[in-house]
Amino acid sequence: MRRNxxxxxxxxxxxxxxxxxxxxxxxxxxxxxxxxxxDADGLALLDLDEAQRARDAGWSRPILLLEGYFxxxxxxxxxxLKLTPVxxxxxxxxxxxxxxxxxxxxxxxxxxxxxxxxGFNAHDNAGATxxxxxxxxxxxxxxxxxMMHFANADRATGVSGPSEVAEQLAAxxxxxxxxxxxxxxxxxxxxxLRPEVNGDSVRPGIALYGAATDESHTAVQxxxxxxxxxxxxxxxxxxxxxxxxVGYGSRFAASRATRIGVVACGYxxxxxxxxxxxxxxxxxxxxxxxxxxxxxxxxxxxxxxxxHAAVGSDVELWGKNxxxxxxxxxxxxxxxxxxxxxxxxxxxTEID
Numbered sequence: 001m002r003r004n005x006x007x008x009x010x011x012x013x014x015x016x017x018x019x020x021x022x023x024x025x026x027x028x029x030x031x032x033x034x035x036x037x038x039d040a041d042g043l044a045l046l047d048l049d050e051a052q053r054a055r056d057a058g059w060s061r062p063i064l065l066l067e068g069y070f071x072x073x074x075x076x077x078x079x080x081l082k083l084t085p086v087x088x089x090x091x092x093x094x095x096x097x098x099x100x101x102x103x104x105x106x107x108x109x110x111x112x113x114x115x116x117x118x119g120f121n122a123h124d125n126a127g128a129t130x131x132x133x134x135x136x137x138x139x140x141x142x143x144x145x146x147m148m149h150f151a152n153a154d155r156a157t158g159v160s161g162p163s164e165v166a167e168q169l170a171a172x173x174x175x176x177x178x179x180x181x182x183x184x185x186x187x188x189x190x191x192x193l194r195p196e197v198n199g200d201s202v203r204p205g206i207a208l209y210g211a212a213t214d215e216s217h218t219a220v221q222x223x224x225x226x227x228x229x230x231x232x233x234x235x236x237x238x239x240x241x242x243x244x245x246v247g248y249g250s251r252f253a254a255s256r257a258t259r260i261g262v263v264a265c266g267y268x269x270x271x272x273x274x275x276x277x278x279x280x281x282x283x284x285x286x287x288x289x290x291x292x293x294x295x296x297x298x299x300x301x302x303x304x305x306x307x308h309a310a311v312g313s314d315v316e317l318w319g320k321n322x323x324x325x326x327x328x329x330x331x332x333x334x335x336x337x338x339x340x341x342x343x344x345x346x347x348x349t350e351i352d
Contacts, residue, residue: 001028001032001033001036001037001208001209001210001227002036002037002039003224003225004207004208004209004210004224004225004227005017005019005036005037005039005040005204005208006039007207007222007223007224008188008191008192008202008204008207008208009039011191011192011195011202012186012191012202012204015199015200015201015202016041016042016200016201016202017040017041017042017201017202017204018040018041018042018043018044018062018064018184018201018202018203018204019033019037019040019042019043019044019204019208020043020044020045020066020187020203020204020205020208021033021034021037021043021044021045021050021054022044022045022046022050022066022205023046023340024050024340025209026205026206026209026336026339026340027228027339027340027341027342028209028227028228028339029348030045030050030053030054030057031053031057032350034054034057034058034059035057036227037208040061041061041062041201042061042062042063042064042084043059043061043062043063043064044063044064044066044203044205045063045064045065045066046065046066046067047065047067048065048069048074048077048078048081051063051065051077051081051083052077052081055081062082062084062106063081063082063083063084064083064084064086064108064203065078065083065084065085065086066086067086067088067118068085068086068087068088068089068092069085069092069095070092071095072095072098072099075095075096075099075101076099078105079101079102079103079105082105083105084105084106084107084108085105085107085108086107086108086109086110086118086147087107087108087109087110087131087135088110088112088118088119088120089118090120090131093131093134093135093138096135096138096140096141097134097138097140099140101140103142104139104140104141104142105140105141105142106141106142106143106144106145107135107141107142107143107144107145108144108145108146108147108184109131109132109135109144109145109146109147109181110147110148110149111128111146111147111148111171111172111175111176112148113148113167113168113169113171113172114150114151114164114167114168114171115148115149115150115151115168116151117149118149119148119149122148122171122172122174122175123171125174125175128175129175132144132146132176132179136181143182144181145181145182145183145184145200145201146172146176146179146181146182146183146184147183147184147185148168148172148185149187150164150165150168150185150186150187150189150190150197151164151168152164152165153165153186153187153189153190153193153194153197153213154189154193154213154214165190165194165196165197166196169185169197182199182200182201183198183199183200183201184199184200184201184202184203185197185198185199185202186199186202186203186204187202187203187204187205188204188205188206188207188208188213189213189214190202191204191207192204192207192213192217192222193213193214193217206335206336207219207222207224208224208227209226209227209228209339210224210225210226210227210228211224211226211323211324211325211335211336211339212323212325212335215325215329218323218325219323219325225320226318226319226320226323226324228318228319228324228339228342229316229318229319229320230265230269230270230271230316230317230318230319230342230346231314231315231316231317231319232263232264232265232315232317233263233264233312233313233314233315234261234262234263234264234283234309234310234311234312234313234315235262235263235264235298235311236261236262236311237259237260237261237262237303237309237310237311238259238260238262239257239258239259239260240254240257240258240259240260241254241257242254242255242256242257245292246260246291246292246300247291247292247293247295247300248292248293248295249293251277251292251293252277252291252292252293252300252302258291258302258303258304259302259303259304259307259309260291260292260300260301260302260303261283261288261300261301261302261303261306261309261313261315262298262299262300263281263298263299263300263301263315263317264297264298265297265298265299265315265317266294266295266296266297266298266299267294267295267296268296268297268343268345269297269342269343269345269346270338270341270342270343270346271294271299271317271338272294272327272328272331272333272338272341273293273294274294274331274332275290275294275299275327275330275331276290276330276331277289277290277291277292278290278330279327279330279331280322280326280327281299281301281315281316281317281322282315282316282317282321282322283301283303283306283309283313283314283315284306284308284309284313284314285321286305286306286309287305287322288301288302288303288304288305288306288309289301289302290302299317318338323335324338324339
């Protein structure tokens with residue numbers, strides 16, 4: 001994680017780097033991330049509980065609250081924890097104007113320029129300008145920064161990504177070209193893949209944990225390394241005769257005599273239940289395919305290419321030797337989800 005942050009810094013050049021640690025640092029552990037990202041300029045996270053935990057873990061630098069606050073008591077916590085909230089809704093500005101903060105706070109004003117989730121509509125010049133003017137004139141606001149989030153910065157160059165990135169930038173530039181405030185645009189994809197995206201601060205997330213930002217670029221190509229390896233062992237080996245099946249629904253049936261390894265891992269541990277037959281698993285350093293439906297506590301694999309595998313053999317489900325993105329793509333999802341879905345019952349060993 002430290003090395004990945006250093007790689008992000010090289011792409012960021014002199015810009016302020018927010019290390020995104022939401023969702024328990026993408027499943028890697030918030031306290032662990034506080035230590036690993038000690039060289040970041042700030043942390044970006046989602047809720048007040050995470051912010052409190054980061055402060056309790058010793059983080060004293062800025063914290064960006066990515067969805068902001070929603071109630072008066074939230075704003076009190078924002079002030080007490082010295083957070084920088086993202087403001088994306090007029091009601092949040094109302095709360096800020098109505099509140100009595102002991103000292104002004106820094107605020108990120110979010111614009112919607114194409115993502116269509118949160119933010120003031122960048123195509124509504126009057127509404128966006130009014131939000132900007134209200135915050136700029138508020139005695140509760142110290143430094144104001146303009147931000148937005150890209151919808152398709154991770155698309156392969158030459159598909160449709162570049163034009164959409166340019167369109168989103170142009171939409172904000174149209175209304176904010178004369179506004180002197182700093183800007184924050186780049187997520188991991190824009191930071192690593194779109195050198196044309198400028199701004200004063202960047203917000204890398206998934207790349208810090210060693211996963212790819214899109215299907216056309218691997219983590220290796222980005223120069224980042226997986227921070228998480230999911231490991232287990234074989235707890236049994238069975239032999240199927242031709243025509244015999246294994247697992248619920250008898251999805252996999254052997255076409256010949258086949259050794260089947262049983263891995264101590266299942267969907268209760270966070271491994272995707274919908275992993276199809278053929279999804280790779282590493283057994284003793286050899287790729288073998290999943291054979292049969294993933295169950296709550298076990299995965300069955302075809303050991304034909306690993307004849308020396310036996311009970312106790314080491315298994316890697318994803319990590320250093322098997323990219324999490326490869327597994328995720330075969331399961332119709334993204335590496336983010338697999339990281340975040342890791343169950344609490346899985347023991348974690350930290351290697352520095």
